[in-house]
Structures are given as structure tokens and as C-alpha cells.
Amino acid sequence: MKKRDIKHLGNDIAKKQAELKKYLVKDFPRLVANDALQTFDDSWDKQGFTDEKGTFKSWEERKKNDGSKSDSNRGTLIGKGSGILRRSLEAKSITTNKVVIGTPVKYAQAHNEGAEIEQTISITPKMRKFAWAKFYETKKPSWRGLALTKKKEINRTLTIPKRQFMGNSKPLTDKIRKRLDTKMNKLFE
Incomplete structure (x- = not known):
């Protein structure tokens, strides 16, 4: 110091x-x-x-x-x-x-x-085609359900x-x- x-x-x-x-x-x-x-x-x-x-x-x-x-x-x-x-x-x-x-x-x-984010997704013909392809690839019924749905759009919640x-x-x-x-x-x- x-x-x-x-x-x-x-x-x-x-x-x-x-x-x-x-x-x-x-x-x-x-x-x-x-x-x-x-x-x-x-x-x-x-x-x-x-x-x-x-x-x-x-x-x-x-x-x-x-x-x-x-x-x-x-x-x-x-x-x-x-x-x-x-x-x-x-x-x-x-x-x-x-x-x-x-x-x-x-x-x-x-x-x-x-966060939880509400989304509205429009179901397009391209999306249906993709869903069919995923169904044939994976055999998961959820993909078939998406491909055949009569809905025009889907509401879902995205959780981050x-x-x-x-x-x-x-x-x-x-x-x-x-x-x-x-x-x-x-x-x-």
C-alpha cells in the first residue's frame, strides 16, 4: 500500500x-x-x-x-x-x-x-396428396384421416x-x- x-x-x-x-x-x-x-x-x-x-x-x-x-x-x-x-x-x-x-x-x-400459439391451417389439395403419400409410407391412420377429411381447415395449438x-x-x-x-x-x- x-x-x-x-x-x-x-x-x-x-x-x-x-x-x-x-x-x-x-x-x-x-x-x-x-x-x-x-x-x-x-x-x-x-x-x-x-x-x-x-x-x-x-x-x-x-x-x-x-x-x-x-x-x-x-x-x-x-x-x-x-x-x-x-x-x-x-x-x-x-x-x-x-x-x-x-x-x-x-x-x-x-x-x-x-408459449401456446393457436393456428388455423387450410387443407389444400397438395396437403391431401402429401397425407396420402405419408399414409402409404408409414401406414399411420392419422395420415389417412387427414387425406380423407371433409374439413377445409384445421385448428391446432402449437406449444413452444x-x-x-x-x-x-x-x-x-x-x-x-x-x-x-x-x-x-x-x-x-
């Missing part, structure tokens, strides 16, 4: 205070935004999210349309690798009081929070399970606290 002359203590404290204020106003919010973006991006690598209590919740595995499990080498939200949702995360607003991370992708909230990738997170809070503690310790050595 440096020796300080008591005569200059007031000036030293004022300088440290000004330096800390500059850090908290200018640098700290930007660094917090970067930490948040990195933490949320890590959700894709981990295929899950750690909440504010520190509990890791892994994403529910994808299913194929027939209900069987998806290929094990495919990611849950990554699909075939478009990565649109993952790459869309951005700092929407950075102020001294608040950092807002978001995405312009419309379906992000449905994946992050889970919660696969949280952003929100309040203990690792993020810990990272932010550590960053601030490190700066304070360095500043007031």
Missing part, C-alpha cells in the same frame, strides 16, 4: 471519487452490457440457462414432427444452424441507471418464456416449451459485482 501524505488526503479522495464517477457513468454500463450479452450467448453453448437463484435449467430437447426425439447433434434453438435468434441479441439501451438487452426477432419471447436464454441470472450478477469490486479495490489501494 502506498504511503500518503495527510495534507493531500482531501485531493486524493476527490480524484478517486471523480475517477470512480467517470467509470460508473461511462465505462461500467457498457461493460455490463457486454457481460450480459456474453452470458446470454453462452446459453446456446450450454443448451440451458442459469436463473437468479443459480439453478441451471436445461432446455427441453427438440422433437421431430412425428413426436420422436430429434437428431442428437442438432441444437435445440439453433435448428439447422441459422443462428438468427442467437445473433440478434443486442444492447437496446445503455444508461448510467439501466442496461436493456433485447432482440428484434418476433419469436424470441415465445422461446424465452414458452420454455427455453430461456436471457433474463435475471446469478452468474451475470456475480460477474457484475466482481467487476465493480475489482475496480473499487484497484482504485482505493
